[in-house]
Amino acid sequence: MDSRVIPWIAVIFIIVFFAAYKYGKKRGEDLQRFARQRGLTFSARADINADEEFSNFLLFSDYSQKKLSNLIMGEMDGVHVIMFDYSSTTGVGQSAATRSQSVVIMEPGSFNPPPFEIYPNDIFRRVFGALSKKKGIDFPFRSGFSEAYALISEDENAVRKVFSDTVLSYFANHKGLTVEVKGGRLLYYRNGKRISPEDLPSFLQQGLEIVRLFQ
Secondary structure (H helix, E strand, O other), X not given: OOOOHHHHHHHHHHHHHHHHHXXXXXXXXXXXXXXXXXXXXXXXXXXOOHHHHOOOOHHHXXXXXXXXXXXXXXXXXXXXXXXXXXXXXXXXXXXXXXXXXXEEEEEEOOOOOOOEEEEEOOHHHHHHHHHOOOEEEOOOOOHHHHHHEEEEEOOHHHHHHHOOHHHHHHHHHOOOOEEEEEOOEEEEEOOOOOOOHHHHHHHHHHHHHHHHHOO
């Protein structure tokens, strides 16, 4: 490599690093302001061990390096809400790959649907679903839903009972969601997407809508 190029590479690296730092700092400040305005608690550093606290969710079941940040917690419409930025890194060095998204976990007071996982029906999610080793459930007469989503559960009969026409229509009309229900909790996110502070109200409202679908 031309020695004259090296200083320029270093400059570009510093600029990118500084821009990422500034963006992360502003995001944290905006999320903190959002939480404060709604009477929720905020912590830039989330002291939660995802492998222990959320181990029953498929999202946290791999062997990646996990990082939680910008934790927001509190009550919304009678539902306990936990929201955070989640990053998982697999591989090392040049082969390392990191995936980040905003994740919401909702804990309604009375919430007992059977466990299931629903995710966009693309290739990556098909692989993710296969890893769960659970049976896929299809609705041949609701092609809009079956084309958009894969639904996985160990208890097909129980899940079919809660996936009414209303539920199927909702998901068919709201594509790109990932939802896991386990142990009275509902986990909700859009794969690979961090939600901007401006979009958080509608993002959380949609999570509450999904909770109500199964109550």
